[in-house]
C-alpha cells in the first residue's frame with residue numbers, strides 16, 4: 001500500500017513516496033556542509049538534536065549541479081540527505097523536512113517519517129512580501145514573527161515600506177527632524193480621503209502616533225532575516241508620498257509652506273521640489289544613510305502617485321518651471337522621469353539596483369531600473385515595457401491583501417498568472433510580491449487577518465510550476481496549515497470567499513477592527529471555540 005504524501009505548500013515540483021520509514025530520535029545527529037550553516041542551525045533548533053562535525057544521519061551537502069535555490073531531499077530507512085548548490089536551496093530543503101516531520105507520527109521525542117524523494121526549485125527568483133509600517137507601525141517582534149512564516153513558505157524578499165505621507169519610520173542621525181517631526185502625527189487612526197470620508201469607520205481619531213525604528217533595531221531585524229535566507233528591500237518613496245518629510249524640512253518643497261504629517265488616506269498634492277539642487281543633495285545624504293543599514297542588492301525608490309505634485313511643478317513652482325525649460329521638458333511627468341533617473345544614479349553609486357512603481361516610469365526611464373507593476377496599464381504598454389526591463393509583478397487587486405476577501409478571495413490569488421496579467425515575456429519577470437498597505441490595517445493582529453491564508457496561495461504561485469498547480473489539491477493541503485496556524489496562534493481569516501456585507505456603519509474596505517470582515521471573522525472564531 002503506498003503511503004499518502006505529506007501536505008507541503010508551496011507544492012514541490014517533483015515528489016515521490018518511497019517504501020519504508022526513517023526514525024528521528026534525540027540521538028540523531030546533523031552533519032552540515034560549512035557553507036550551509038543557516039540550514040543546519042534551523043533544523044537543529046527545531047529538532048533540538050545535536051550537530052556533528054564527523055558523522056550524522058541527516059546530511060546537508062553541497063551539489064554544484066543543482067540550480068539556484070533548488071534542493072534534492074532523500075529520506076531513506078538509514079538516513080536523510082539534503083543537497084543544494086547554494087545556501088537558500090539547502091535552507092528550503094530543511095524547511096520541507098521540518099514540514100514533513102510536523103505531520104509524521106511522533107511520541108516521546110521520536111518521529112517516524114515516511115521515506116520520500118523530492119526534487120524542488122522555485123519558479124521565480126523574487127518571492128516577495130510587502131509590509132507597510134508608515135501608516136501603521138507593528139514593531140520588532142511582529143516583524144520577526146512575519147519573517148518566520150515567510151521562511152516556512154520559502155519567500156525570500158521582504159519589502160519594507162517605512163516612509164510615506166503618514167510618517168517616516170527610520171532613525172536618522174543625519175536629519176534628526178525626520179524623527180522629531182516626521183515620525184509623529186496627530187492621530188493614530190486615519191480618515192478616509194475624499195469620497196471615502198462618508199463611510200462610517202473611516203474617520204481619523206485616537207491619540208498622537210509616534211513611532212520609528214532605531215538603527216540597532218533595524219540591524220537586529222536584518223540579521224534575523226539573514227538567518228532565514230530573506231533579503232530586506234527598504235523603500236524610500238520619492239518624489240511623492242513625502243509630505244511627512246516636508247513637515248520636517250519644508251525647504252525641500254516647491255511652495256515652502258507649513259506642512260503637517262498626513263492623517264488621511266490617499267495622497268497629498270505636495271511632493272519634493274525637483275527643480276532645486278538642494279533636494280538632490282538631501283536625497284543623496286538620506287539614501288547613503290539608509291543604504292548602509294540594508295546590505296542587499298535591491299532598493300525601492302517608490303516613484304508612484306506623484307501626479308498631483310506634477311501640477312505644482314508645472315503651474316506654481318518657478319524652480320521646477322525653470323528646470324523643465326532648461327531640459328526641454330513639456331510636462332511634470334518628464335521632470336519626474338529625470339528626477340527618478342537621478343535617484344537611480346545615486347543608488348547605483350551605493351551599489352544598489354533601483355526598483356520603481358510602474359506609474360513613475362516614462363519613455364526615458366533608465367533601462368536598469370526594475371519596474372514594479374501594480375496599476376492597470378494597457379496591454380501594449382505592458383508588452384513594450386516587459387521587453388525593455390526587468391519587472392516585479394504585484395497586480396492590483398489579485399495581489400493586494402489590503403483588499404477585502406470579497407474583492408480578493410483566496411481562489412483569485414491562487415489563480416493569479418503573470419502571463420495573463422500581460423507579462424508575456426516571463427524571462428523579464430523576476431517574480432511576484434503581495435502588498436499589504438496599512439491605512440486600514442491598524443494592528444498586527446489585523447495584518448495577520450489580511451495576510452493569512454492568502455499568503456499560502458501566493459507562495460504556491462511564486463514557487464510552483466503552473467503545470468503542477470491545482471486549486472482543489474492546494475485546498476486539501478491547506479488543512480494541515482490551518483492546524484499549524486492555530487497552534488501558532490496566527491490570526492488567520494476564516495473568510496476565504498466573496499461575501500459582501502450589508503452591515504450598516506461598518507466598512508467592507510477596512511481590514512482592521514473597524515471593518516465588517518474583521519468583526520465577522522471574530523464571530524466565526526468564537527463559534528469555532530465553542531465547537
Ligand SMILES: [Zn+2]
Nearest residue numbers: 254273317320
Ligand atoms: Zn519645485
